[in-house]
Amino acid sequence: MQLTGAEIVVECLKEQGVDTVFGYPGGTILNVYDALYMHSGEIKHILTSHEQGAAHAADGYARATGKVGVCLATSGPGATNLVTGIATAYMDSVPMVAITCNVVLPLLGKDTFQEVDIAGVTMPITKHGYIVKDVTKLADTIRKAFAIAKEGRPGPVLVDITKDVTANKCEYEKALPAPNASSCKYTREDIEKAVELIKAAKRPFIYVGGGAVISGAAQEVRKLAELMDSPVCDTLMGKGVMDGHDERYTGMIGMHGTKASNLGVSECDLLVALGARFSDRVVGNAAMFASRAKVLHIDIDAAEINKNIKTAASVVGDLKEVLTLINRELTPVEHKEWNNHIKELKEKYPLNYDKNMLSCPYIMEEIDRITEGKALITTDVGQHQMWAAQYYKYSQPRTFLSSGGLGTMGYGLGACIGAKVGRPDTICINIAGDGCFRMNMNELATASRYQIPIIEIVINNHVLGMVRQWQTLFYDKRYSQTVLNDGVDFCMVAKGLGCEAIKVTKKDEVADAITRAIEMNRPVLIECIIPEDDKVFPMVPAGAPISEVFDAADLEKD
Numbered sequence: 001m002q003l004t005g006a007e008i009v010v011e012c013l014k015e016q017g018v019d020t021v022f023g024y025p026g027g028t029i030l031n032v033y034d035a036l037y038m039h040s041g042e043i044k045h046i047l048t049s050h051e052q053g054a055a056h057a058a059d060g061y062a063r064a065t066g067k068v069g070v071c072l073a074t075s076g077p078g079a080t081n082l083v084t085g086i087a088t089a090y091m092d093s094v095p096m097v098a099i100t101c102n103v104v105l106p107l108l109g110k111d112t113f114q115e116v117d118i119a120g121v122t123m124p125i126t127k128h129g130y131i132v133k134d135v136t137k138l139a140d141t142i143r144k145a146f147a148i149a150k151e152g153r154p155g156p157v158l159v160d161i162t163k164d165v166t167a168n169k170c171e172y173e174k175a176l177p178a179p180n181a182s183s184c185k186y187t188r189e190d191i192e193k194a195v196e197l198i199k200a201a202k203r204p205f206i207y208v209g210g211g212a213v214i215s216g217a218a219q220e221v222r223k224l225a226e227l228m229d230s231p232v233c234d235t236l237m238g239k240g241v242m243d244g245h246d247e248r249y250t251g252m253i254g255m256h257g258t259k260a261s262n263l264g265v266s267e268c269d270l271l272v273a274l275g276a277r278f279s280d281r282v283v284g285n286a287a288m289f290a291s292r293a294k295v296l297h298i299d300i301d302a303a304e305i306n307k308n309i310k311t312a313a314s315v316v317g318d319l320k321e322v323l324t325l326i327n328r329e330l331t332p333v334e335h336k337e338w339n340n341h342i343k344e345l346k347e348k349y350p351l352n353y354d355k356n357m358l359s360c361p362y363i364m365e366e367i368d369r370i371t372e373g374k375a376l377i378t379t380d381v382g383q384h385q386m387w388a389a390q391y392y393k394y395s396q397p398r399t400f401l402s403s404g405g406l407g408t409m410g411y412g413l414g415a416c417i418g419a420k421v422g423r424p425d426t427i428c429i430n431i432a433g434d435g436c437f438r439m440n441m442n443e444l445a446t447a448s449r450y451q452i453p454i455i456e457i458v459i460n461n462h463v464l465g466m467v468r469q470w471q472t473l474f475y476d477k478r479y480s481q482t483v484l485n486d487g488v489d490f491c492m493v494a495k496g497l498g499c500e501a502i503k504v505t506k507k508d509e510v511a512d513a514i515t516r517a518i519e520m521n522r523p524v525l526i527e528c529i530i531p532e533d534d535k536v537f538p539m540v541p542a543g544a545p546i547s548e549v550f551d552a553a554d555l556e557k558d
Contacts, residue, residue: 053413145157205271297313374426
């Protein structure tokens, strides 16, 4: 069957089971958009307000569903506008295929209008990048892109296609997606060594990262914690793997982790790291991290083993598969004294905030209560991100979506749109700061255009909150360029972009606002005014050992 390159792109998307793409058209990609028009009943296209929004929406769709997210952009500035979203996906191991088109082959490399070497630009932030200059190679290239995006440690792949390739014709034959290639490199001895370390431990601690979400290993992790009788902490990316209500769960670890997690990990004799990369925001001072413990690291990416923290043993492979094998070898043990100690830490150092004023922690607790913990939460980056991680009880994976590795302000709204498109029956709420909301607030127009019923909660303290917190604690209150107290009215902006808007200034207005927003079943912005100097605690100074975690009470003592 003879098809144009543009038609081949669409047919390959259908082969891969793609039902939704996010993008923005332009000159070089017009042939692809013309083909999409002819298949609009099979593939839904969401026109975002900006290409960055398309990349974040594809990312959110992928994280929420476990499928590969797809975004499209034209050449030049259209393609470069995807870069931040691609980098965000790369840092958090999100499967994404970004399809761009470039100028015709004879004009490639001649500084042609809207030409840019997007494959070169994105080389450091993709698993792989392709430039397709021959229509006969297009179908296989797209198939390879999806396979690479999904296999092993997932990530984004770029496919750049010259415009003439999208117009040229060649023979097309449909092909079924190939099964994922195995990434398991462990041996029987690796499993035995892991089991031996676990059995010998007296004070074990489990540290869960985003790899546990990606592999779908939540049940296996919970079973391991039960067999080991071990406390469990998680990273920002590992939220929901352990039920936040579980008595073994101690909360997040790291710079804004709980004291119970940070002190417990500092005292344990075995740290079992599951799909985690020992980020600097987790370990603090690497030389002093878990210094009393042997480290057992299980991860699908061999490059992560011994990269940041020296291990006593490791297993390279899919976490779900590896834990299934380890759990079979373990018999239940008890660590009553150790668990009692961790329980005492949790009771002595609970998360705490000022109950007398409107605050983000209170808002998160109200969202948790009203939705019965069944909402999907996306966030931008900053104080609100940490509060959302700390105070909502995530009980299932893929219900907390946030930019962990790159820390992308402006991520959450696009991601929330993508998540809602992928999971239409789930309440999807984005938690944003006022600084982050300014970055990509135009995506409210996208939600409005398609009547995607997301809830955008802007935590407005009229400052760049996290930066101001650092300026207060470490820069002698020199608030350089962090005050945002100007004439912008976010509720008016939201209404102007076709959304509903609610302003909240008091605690007793929160529950009604959230309930009304859910009942409206259309895009709604809730602006919540909080004090400018509310701070996220606990906190560990950058580069300090996580055992030096402090909170507001510690500051008052000083």
